[in-house]
Amino acid sequence: MSSVLPSSSATARPERAPLKPLDLALAELLAFAMPLAPAENVSTFDADGRVLAQDLLSGLDVPAHDNSSMDGYAVRCADWAGADTLLQVNQRIPAGSSGHLLAPASAARIFTGAPIPPGADAVVMQEDCDAVDGGVRIRAQPRPGQWIRRRGEDVAAGEVVLHSGERLSPASLGLAASIGFGRLQVAPRVRVALFSTGDELVMPGEVAPADMKPGAIYNSNRFFLRALLQRLGCTVTDLGIVPDRLDATIAALKGASEQHDLILTSGGVSVGEEDHIKPAVQALGQLNLWHLAMKPGKPFAYGKIAAAHFLGLPGNPVSSFVTFLLLVRPFILKLQGATAIAPESIALPAHFDCAKADKRREFLRVRLNAAGGLELFGNQSSGVLTSAVWGDGLVDNPAGQTIAHGDTVRFMPFSALLS
Numbered sequence: 001m002s003s004v005l006p007s008s009s010a011t012a013r014p015e016r017a018p019l020k021p022l023d024l025a026l027a028e029l030l031a032f033a034m035p036l037a038p039a040e041n042v043s044t045f046d047a048d049g050r051v052l053a054q055d056l057l058s059g060l061d062v063p064a065h066d067n068s069s070m071d072g073y074a075v076r077c078a079d080w081a082g083a084d085t086l087l088q089v090n091q092r093i094p095a096g097s098s099g100h101l102l103a104p105a106s107a108a109r110i111f112t113g114a115p116i117p118p119g120a121d122a123v124v125m126q127e128d129c130d131a132v133d134g135g136v137r138i139r140a141q142p143r144p145g146q147w148i149r150r151r152g153e154d155v156a157a158g159e160v161v162l163h164s165g166e167r168l169s170p171a172s173l174g175l176a177a178s179i180g181f182g183r184l185q186v187a188p189r190v191r192v193a194l195f196s197t198g199d200e201l202v203m204p205g206e207v208a209p210a211d212m213k214p215g216a217i218y219n220s221n222r223f224f225l226r227a228l229l230q231r232l233g234c235t236v237t238d239l240g241i242v243p244d245r246l247d248a249t250i251a252a253l254k255g256a257s258e259q260h261d262l263i264l265t266s267g268g269v270s271v272g273e274e275d276h277i278k279p280a281v282q283a284l285g286q287l288n289l290w291h292l293a294m295k296p297g298k299p300f301a302y303g304k305i306a307a308a309h310f311l312g313l314p315g316n317p318v319s320s321f322v323t324f325l326l327l328v329r330p331f332i333l334k335l336q337g338a339t340a341i342a343p344e345s346i347a348l349p350a351h352f353d354c355a356k357a358d359k360r361r362e363f364l365r366v367r368l369n370a371a372g373g374l375e376l377f378g379n380q381s382s383g384v385l386t387s388a389v390w391g392d393g394l395v396d397n398p399a400g401q402t403i404a405h406g407d408t409v410r411f412m413p414f415s416a417l418l419s
Contacts, residue, residue, distance in 0.1 A: 010311065011160075014116055015408060019291050019292060019293035019298070020290050020291065020292055020293060020305070021292075021293050021325075021361075022120060022292055022293065022294045022326065022361055024325070025290055025292055025327070026298065026327060027054060028288075028302075029302055029327060029330075029331055030330060030331065030334050030341075031378055032302065032309065032381075033089070033309070033331050033334035034093075034322065034335075035187065035247070035334070035335060035336065035337035036190065036261060036335050036336070036337075037188070038188070039053035039054070039185045039186060039187060039188065040053075040186055040187075040188050040189075041183055041184070041185055041186075042184060042282075043182065043183055043184075044173055044176055044182055044183060044184055044285075045173075046180055047168050047173060047176075047184045047186055048166065048168060048169070048170060048173060048184035049167065049168065049169075049231075049233045050168050050187065050189075050233055050336075051165065051166070051167050051168070051186060051187040051233075051336040051337050051338045051392070052127070052162055052163070052164055052165065052166045052167075052168055052184065052185070052186060052187075053185040053186050053335070053337060054164055054184070054185040054409065055160045055162070055163055055164050056083070056158050056159065056160065056161050056162040056163075056176055056179065056181060056184075057159070057160055057161075058155045058156070058157055058158065058160075058161050058179040059157060059180065060155075060157050060179065060180070061151050061152035061155065061156055061157050062152065062154040062155035062178050062179060062223065063149055063150075063151055063152070063153070063154065064151065064191070065115045065116070065151050066113060066115065066116040066148055066149065066150055066151050067095075067113050067115050067116060067148070067149050068110045068111065068112055068113065068114050068116060068123045068147060068148065068149070069112060069147050069148065069149045070112060070123055070125040070126075070147040071110070071111050071112055071126050071368075072110060072123050072124050072125040072126045072127075072128075072129065072147065073087075073089070073094075073107040073108065073109060073110060073124050073126070073129055073138070074093070074099070074102060074107060074108040074110045074116055074117055074120035074123050075087065075102075075108075075120060075121075075122055075123070075124055075138065075142055076102060076104065076119060076120060076121060076122075076140045077121050077122050077142045077144050078144065079105050079106075080138055080141055080142055080194075083138075083139050083140075083387040084134065084137065085137065085138045086135050086136070086137050087105055087106055087107040087132065087135055087138060087140075088105060088106045088107070088134060088135045088138055089105045089106070089107050089108070089109055089131075089135055089136050090103065090107075090108070091108045091109070091117065092108070092109040092260075093108050093109065093110045093111065093114040093115065093117060094111045094114055095111055095112065095113035095114045096113075096114075097114065097115075098114075098115045098117075098301045099114075099115065099117030099118075099120050100117060100118070101117065101118045102117045102118065102119035102120045103119070107124075107135075107136050107138070108120065108322065109136075110123060112379070115150055121144050121145065121148075121418060122142035122143060122144055122145065122146045122147070122148065123142075123146060123147035123148055124138055124146075124147075125147060130141035135243070135387055140260075144339065145222060152179050152180075154228055155175075155178070155179060157406075161175055161176075161179060162175065162176060163176075163339070164305060164337070165337055165338055165339030165340075166338075166339065166340070167333075167338055168186070169183070170172065172349065172350075172385050175385065177362050184277055185345075187336040187337045187338075188336075189233055189234060190224075190232070190233075190234045190235070190261050190262055190332050190335050190336060191233045191235045191237070191259065191260045191261045191262070192229050192234045192235065192236050192237070192260060192262045192263075192264055192332075193237045193239055193259075193260040193262070193263045193264070193308075194222070194225055194226055194236055194237065194238050194239065194255035194264050194265075195238070195239035195240060195241065195242050195252055195256070195263075195265055196219055196221055196222050196240070196241050196242070196265065196266050196276060196315075197241070197242050197243075197244060197265060197267045197275075197276065198241065198244060198267045198315065199243060199244045199267075200215050200217055201216075201217060201219040201241045201267075202216045202217065202218055202219065202220055202243070203218070203222075203240075204218045204219070219241060220317050220385060221266040221267070221313075221315070221317055221320045221321075222238070222240075222241075222266075224280040224317075224320075224321060225264065225266060225313075225324060226238060226308070227321065227375050228324055228325075228328075228329070229264070229332075231269045231418060231419065232329065232332050232333070232336075233336070234262075234332065237256070239252060239258065244276060246276045246279060246280060247277065248276075249276040249277060249280040250280045250283055250284065251389075253280055253281060253284055253305055253306070253310070253360065254284055254305070256305075256308065257284070257285075257305035257306045257307070257308040258306070260308050260309075260410075261307075261308060261335065262308060262309045262311065262332070262335070263305065263308055263309070263310045263311070264311050264312075264313070264321075264328065265310075265311075265312050265313065266312075266313045266314070266320045267275060267313075267314070267315030276299070277301065277312050281301070281303040281305060281310055282303075282310075284303035284305045284306075284311070285303055285304045285306065286303050286304050287301060287302075287303035287310070288301065288303065289301050289401075292323075293360045293361055293399060294322075294323075294360055294361050294362075294363065295358055295361070295362045295363070296314075296316065296318050296319040296322055296323075296363065296382035297314055297319040297320075297322050297323035297326075297363075297382070298314065298319075299312075299314045300312065300313065300314070300323055301395075304403055306383065309331075309335075311327075311328055311331065313328070316355050316382040316383050317382070317383060318365075318381070318382045318383065318384060318385055318387060318388060319382040321385070321388055322363050322394070325343070325394075325417045325418075326343065326363070329341075329343075329417065330342070330343070343412050343416070343417060344412065344413070344416040344417075345396060345410040345411060345412045346371070346410070346411050346413070347408050347409070347411070348374055348408070348409060348411045349372070349373045349374070349407070349408060349409075350373065350374050350376075350395070350403050350404075350405060350406065350407045350408075350409045351369060351371065351373035351374055351375055351405060351406075351408055352366075352374070352375060352376035352403070352405060353403065353404055353405050354397070354402055354403035355375065355402055355404075356402070357399075357400045357401055357402045358397075358399065358400075359399055359400065360399055361396070361397065361398055361399045362380075362395075362397040363394040363395070363396060363397070363412075364376060364377075364380060364392040364394060364395040364397055365380065365387035365390070365394060366391055366393060366394070366395050367387055367390060367391045367392040367393075368392050374395060374411060376395075377390055377391055388414075391414065392413060392414060392415075393411055393412050393413040393414045393415075393417070394411070394412045394414075394417075395409045395410065395411055395412075396410040396411075396412055397409065397410075
């Protein structure tokens with residue numbers, strides 16, 4: 001019987017799974033994010049940036065009555081007979097009071113926000129009037145309805161003015177107050193445990209640059225990730241830098257899972273011998289390790305440890321920054337019950353050339369120029385955090401796509417992604 005040698009494929013390195021498209025990864029990730037409960041009742045003063053957990057129904061018209069939008073005189077348009085029209089002033093109506101029926105050939109001194117007296121159909125601003133003894137001369141012809149804010153023109157009674165799932169802004173807080181809401185039901189804050197892994201990491205301020213050991217780097221990710229989480233209204237527990245040991249990583253994850261909704265790490269989600277996140281999460285719960293078809297930011301992990309979600313970001317600063325904006329931010333918004341979680345993008349002209357297409361979907365750091373176009377930062381490396389400081393946002397460039405000067409591209413402004 002002749003012997004048969006094993007084929008070379010039997011000892012070949014296993015093929016890696018294909019890269020996962022970003023949109024597919026995001027959809028799968030969001031499917032794991034169920035909105036947290038219960039809602040919190042907070043003062044409207046303290047609700048900026050929180051996600052509304054109720055529809056706000058107005059119980060009144062805003063404004064509640066026709067009122068003046070100017071300081072001036074309430075008049076009847078039919079009384080104006082020319083630039084020398086002189087009307088008797090027989091009432092004065094400041095804001096917070098009300099007047100009586102306006103008699104023919106008379107005017108009411110009125111102030112911004114005051115109710116329009118019955119019979120008046122216009123307001124003439126004081127700059128177009130001359131006060132005389134006991135009366136006023138109207139120099140400009142009034143038009144029906146001028147400088148009058150109509151009842152309910154802002155909000156009608158019974159109208160839903162803010163919907164559950166909206167992130168509250170300073171303007172929306174004012175709108176809620178204008179219909180009488182001094183307290184609001186909002187989604188709970190997401191409790192996040194944050195830590196980094198890597199024996200090469202050093203905290204700035206603890207070691208001077210001149211004393212840095214070979215291979216050591218300052219932990220920049222910890223600073224911007226914490227700030228990004230706080231901007232989203234999260235309660236952040238900073239667990240610092242976890243040593244590159246499996247037992248230390250397991251202990252950190254186990255402790256964090258007991259009192260947090262989300263554990264976020266940077267670094268350690270690769271498959272190297274010193275990357276302990278994968279076996280540590282698997283020892284405590286479940287883990288999905290994805291290789292994403294995006295640049296920067298290929299390695300990404302999602303898992304579950306008890307009731308806590310786990311998200312693992314790559315260690316390179318720009319990769320960590322971009323994957324947070326495109327994956328972690330929507331995930332947190334979903335946990336908060338937000339309805340608007342998709343990143344915004346606008347079409348703008350590229351004022352640069354990108355002649356080499358990448359097989360992955362690229363997110364290029366760019367900034368707006370005075371001509372209304374986008375300029376490209378020269379070094380798009382995943383380790384160059386300067387590009388994110390210099391830039392105004394990202395160009396979302398599809399895989400295999402080159403860019404020529406003048407092409408229309410999709411621009412994602414940091415102003416929207418960082419709020």
